[in-house]
Amino acid sequence: xxxxxxxxxxxxxxxxxxxxxxxxxxxxxxxxxxxxxxxxxxxxxxxxxxxxxxxxxxxxxxxxxxxxxxxxxxxxxxxxxxxxxxxxxxxxxxxxxxxxxxxxxxxxxxxxxxxxxxxxxxxxxxxxxxxxxxx
Amino acid sequence: xxxxxxxxxxxxxxxxxxxxxxxxxxxxxxxxxxxxxxxxxxxxxxxxxxxxxxxxxxxxxxxxxxxxxxxxxxxxxxxxxxxxxxxxxxxxxxxxxxxxxxxxxxxxxxxxxxxxxxxxxxxxxxxxxxxxxxx
Amino acid sequence: xxxxxxxxxxxxxxxxxxxxxxxxxxxxxxxxxxxxxxxxxxxxxxxxxxxxxxxxxxxxxxxxxxxxxxxxxxxxxxxxxxxxxxxxxxxxxxxxxxxxxxxxxxxxxxxxxxxxxxxxxxxxxxxxxxxxxxx
Amino acid sequence: xxxxxxxxxxxxxxxxxxxxxxxxxxxxxxxxxxxxxxxxxxxxxxxxxxxxxxxxxxxxxxxxxxxxxxxxxxxxxxxxxxxxxxxxxxxxxxxxxxxxxxxxxxxxxxxxxxxxxxxxxxxxxxxxxxxxxxx
DNA sequence: GTGGTCTAGACCACG
DNA sequence: GTGGTCTAGACCACA
Numbered sequence: 001x002x003x004x005x006x007x008x009x010x011x012x013x014x015x016x017x018x019x020x021x022x023x024x025x026x027x028x029x030x031x032x033x034x035x036x037x038x039x040x041x042x043x044x045x046x047x048x049x050x051x052x053x054x055x056x057x058x059x060x061x062x063x064x065x066x067x068x069x070x071x072x073x074x075x076x077x078x079x080x081x082x083x084x085x086x087x088x089x090x091x092x093x094x095x096x097x098x099x100x101x102x103x104x105x106x107x108x109x110x111x112x113x114x115x116x117x118x119x120x121x122x123x124x125x126x127x128x129x130x131x132x133x134x135x
Numbered sequence: 136x137x138x139x140x141x142x143x144x145x146x147x148x149x150x151x152x153x154x155x156x157x158x159x160x161x162x163x164x165x166x167x168x169x170x171x172x173x174x175x176x177x178x179x180x181x182x183x184x185x186x187x188x189x190x191x192x193x194x195x196x197x198x199x200x201x202x203x204x205x206x207x208x209x210x211x212x213x214x215x216x217x218x219x220x221x222x223x224x225x226x227x228x229x230x231x232x233x234x235x236x237x238x239x240x241x242x243x244x245x246x247x248x249x250x251x252x253x254x255x256x257x258x259x260x261x262x263x264x265x266x267x268x269x270x
Numbered sequence: 271x272x273x274x275x276x277x278x279x280x281x282x283x284x285x286x287x288x289x290x291x292x293x294x295x296x297x298x299x300x301x302x303x304x305x306x307x308x309x310x311x312x313x314x315x316x317x318x319x320x321x322x323x324x325x326x327x328x329x330x331x332x333x334x335x336x337x338x339x340x341x342x343x344x345x346x347x348x349x350x351x352x353x354x355x356x357x358x359x360x361x362x363x364x365x366x367x368x369x370x371x372x373x374x375x376x377x378x379x380x381x382x383x384x385x386x387x388x389x390x391x392x393x394x395x396x397x398x399x400x401x402x403x404x405x
Numbered sequence: 406x407x408x409x410x411x412x413x414x415x416x417x418x419x420x421x422x423x424x425x426x427x428x429x430x431x432x433x434x435x436x437x438x439x440x441x442x443x444x445x446x447x448x449x450x451x452x453x454x455x456x457x458x459x460x461x462x463x464x465x466x467x468x469x470x471x472x473x474x475x476x477x478x479x480x481x482x483x484x485x486x487x488x489x490x491x492x493x494x495x496x497x498x499x500x501x502x503x504x505x506x507x508x509x510x511x512x513x514x515x516x517x518x519x520x521x522x523x524x525x526x527x528x529x530x531x532x533x534x535x536x537x538x539x540x
Numbered sequence: 541g542t543g544g545t546c547t548a549g550a551c552c553a554c555g
Numbered sequence: 556g557t558g559g560t561c562t563a564g565a566c567c568a569c570a
Contacts, residue, residue, distance in 0.1 A: 289505060289508070292508050292509070292512055293504075293505075293508050295511075295512070296507070296508040296511040296512065333512065335512060349514070350514060353514075357513060360509065360513055361513060363509075364506060364509050364510060364513065364523070365523060365526075365527060365530075367502060367505075367506050367509075368506060368523060368524055368527035369428075369527040369530045369531045370424060370428075370502075370531075371499060371502050371503060371506070371527070372431070372527055372528050372530075372531035372532075373424070373427050373428050373431045373531050374427070374495065374498075374499050374502075375499065376430075376431040376531070377427055377430070377431065377468065377470060378492060378495060378496060378499065379484070379485060379488075382528075388499070388500060388503060389503055389524060391500075392500060392503035392504045392506070392507050393507050393517075395500075395504045395507075396504045396505075396507035396508050396511070397507070
């Protein structure tokens with residue numbers, strides 16, 4: 001299974017699904033047009049409630065990562081089609097997460113060079129990295 | 136006031152205080168040894184309950200950002216004294232936040248160069264930047 | 271009830287809960303995977319406020335004694351999964367508590383042999399012992 | 406100085422003084438009949454409030470570790486003179502501290518043999534150990 | 541005066 | 556239903 005979920009993590013399960021699918025798309029494991037498992041199938045696979053999967057899919061559709069075609073299923077969206085409605089807001093959040101990361105790096109005593117290395121390493125992890133158990 | 140808080144934000148108020156003070160320390164607005172406002176004073180300034188501030192201060196003490204001197208007040212800690220007990224975990228979280236940022240950048244259609252610029256800009260925002268309203 | 275609490279004790283109520291549950295786990299009355307009473311149920315049983323129980327549970331989770339599964343409940347953790355982040359500090363505290371115990375034994379005029387007996391007796395009390403009223 | 410105090414420690418300052426003097430007596434650095442510094446002198450030496458020292462001395466007198474002779478000063482008590490009024494209670498506390506230590510050892514994953522070694526090592530620390538900086 | 545704890549009762553996100 | 560957060564107001568130990 002290319003998606004796993006940890007019910008004991010502090011990040012909500014539905015958010016883990018969102019993150020996981022976004023990661024799969026960004027890494028190329030899921031290609032535009034690929035079909036995603038149905039809400040109920042995925043719920044069974046992950047042994048979670050189907051409401052949770054549904055919430056994740058809704059979130060992904062709002063972000064234009066997937067497309068729901070009624071009666072046919074849900075698919076990975078074509079990139080760069082219509083931009084999602086909340087780009088500006090998401091950009092701000094992204095900027096803020098980087099700012100917080102710099103602050104945390106400071107408090108962890110990281111050198112700027114080390115942190116930069118971590119930044120580029122994260123790019124590798126995001127792009128090509130195999131998903132294994134990440135406790 | 137160098138600290139503001141939005142009770143309607145999804146991130147808990149006590150967490151906003153933690154983030155805000157960490158930011159102030161990282162930016163140098165608060166120097167090691169500086170005294171922080173008392174729990175109750177800050178609560179009044181922010182128009183919130185003192186328990187919320189207390190929780191934030193306790194969290195900050197666990198992270199070794201501040202030091203509580205009983206009966207006298209709380210102060211910005213000297214850096215690099217004793218390392219916080221949970222460095223390893225916080226490093227992992229930091230790595231993960233960067234990974235998620237890369238993924239989000241991908242889905243927002245950011246070029247690598249743009250995202251890198253954003254990364255370095257965030258460094259400026261974290262270090263010296265003036266604080267404005269941040270929704 | 272396998273847990274009791276004395277609101278008049280100098281040690282905080284939430285700490286008594288922490289100690290009590292750690293004791294129950296160490297003695298084997300609570301097995302890994304066992305479900306703990308919900309925050310609110312335990313609060314009612316102990317006739318205290320639910321916030322107090324919540325604080326105790328959070329502390330126990332930080333120590334990796336229990337695991338919180340969102341929306342489902344809290345459970346006794348599997349031992350030796352991830353080690354708690356503050357082992358080193360807790361080791362130091364443990365060492366110190368033993369040192370202080372030796373000093374106190376001296377001032378109480380205990381013979382070394384007597385104190386050693388007390389040490390091993392404490393092991394019995396910790397492992398299997400029945401709980402009685404402990405002022 | 407054979408006594409040091411850390412105002413940032415979670416254990417109250419007056420308690421640190423009590424522990425420190427008990428330790429000095431148990432280790433033999435202070436002999437029965439030795440004179441202790443006056444409340445005010447010790448307060449100056451430790452750079453703390455004299456009320457705090459006074460509280461510690463009162464506590465030590467109740468435990469029969471020191472004797473206050475009006476107009477002459479305070480001295481280390483002769484051992485085994487009159488027993489302190491609360492032996493039973495202190496014994497119970499001692500037993501309890503050992504029990505809690507066993508429980509903590511369990512949760513830290515210590516082997517019984519390791520913990521026993523720590524127990525005997527603590528005896529050395531209590532008896533002969535040189536006092537250095539103990540952050 | 542300081543921080544720490546507790547209660548009573550409310551609201552929220554999550555599953 | 557679960558735990559998490561917040562408020563309002565109280566009391567306590569410590570310095």
